[in-house]
Amino acid sequence: MNNNNSILLIDPAFDPATASACNLLVKVGLASFSYAIVNKETNQVSAVFDEQECENSAQKFADRLKTDSYLTLPYQNVKVAVHTENAIAIPNDLYTEDSLNTHAQFFTETPVGDLYAQAQPHFGFTTIFSLPKTANEALTGFTGGKKYSQHAALLAMAEKINETALLLDFSVGSFNALYIQQQQVVFQQCYEIDNLDEFNYYLLFIINQLDINTKEAKLHLSGIIHEGDDKYTCLLKYFSKADFIAVSNDLDQQILDDMPAHYYSSLLALDQCV
Template structure:
């Protein structure tokens, strides 16, 4: 492990039991993490996390060559991957027979595979495409399910009512999800170099979305702690901030020495269908 990565693993985990386990992988803009969950015992067997990557997708590709845990024959594999080409289509406008018609709204041109991710709880379908290099890397995971990076965060949002701003942090970026009465109003990913830049984006989000600071609950997950600069920055505008944990019966003893909210959005992928 280098200074930016950790591997937490249950000493009793037997790689031979992989066929009863799920592999959850999250490839961010500047981070890469995965978790191994035993479906029978409902135990988190391992969590790997690497922050401050120059390129999360490249780091995953490199790790795939050397990490034997990524190559085990799992029961199910799920990937949540950052991409600039993603759009949410309301279900009444979604045209499954002609997915290409929706791609005209992508930020960048594309010439790869189109993927769909139904968000039936919120009434829309996410359509996205991945970089060719990522598609190439994932070729060996023939039966893997692929999701847009925010899939775990959206899963966490399903249990929330009213007005909610959810922020999912890495060391150098954060994902935003704004929910109004069970409707997704806004989602985006921002890179940040310092607290001043983070403050700018928070003010931009508040002002552009006309967020009522008294009515909106602030929910945090990922690499953020009480007392750090980003946390204090948020409390300039919101009266309080709540940390989100995964609402499951998973045994997470392997994470006992870590803040419970660090890997909530990663573990929430286990509930994505």
């Protein structure tokens, strides 16, 4: 990464004229912004951009839309996952399209702009969410793009896990947590962390509140974490083992060969979201 905490990796053979055969995947996190270009004909990752420790990730996205030509190419599909405080999960037997506004009254903040519904048929619920004002305004240019809540990619990866498991997806200053039992989502939340003590506090809070048996539950990690760093060492105080999640969709990720395979798992897993 450069001095701006950002990195841009591009396949030198990538031709912007092939954008119509590619998907653009965008992840606007709590304090991070990243995107990937995936060629659906060759199943190849053609580009990855990542910036950590953004003061305002939605604003970073809006600003970059004005300067980064890769973001405005005519893609086959555009998929954007955005961190938002306004997201709730509604069991499918209680959800109808006509009830969107009714459910929105339980949001943390008064919603600005459109309300979105994201079905999770595998887990039996629908996520209702709205976007932060800045992200909502920035996304007006992506008229054909589909919007997702921040947990969409982690949920897509969790569909393949048939065991009691805690999934943690890290950026430099935050992490998304997802806990599943018997193919049911028990808990999902995002936490901002400034230091290791805060991470340890939230980790213990999750373990204790959910009564997780750390000897039996599996631990799956993705994002900006690696074996031996402080957060990984902290996790092994409570769990006997931690497995890293790599995207298992046969993508050619040659441009990421010098990076840990799990760093961009959640970003690339957006391609599996429907």
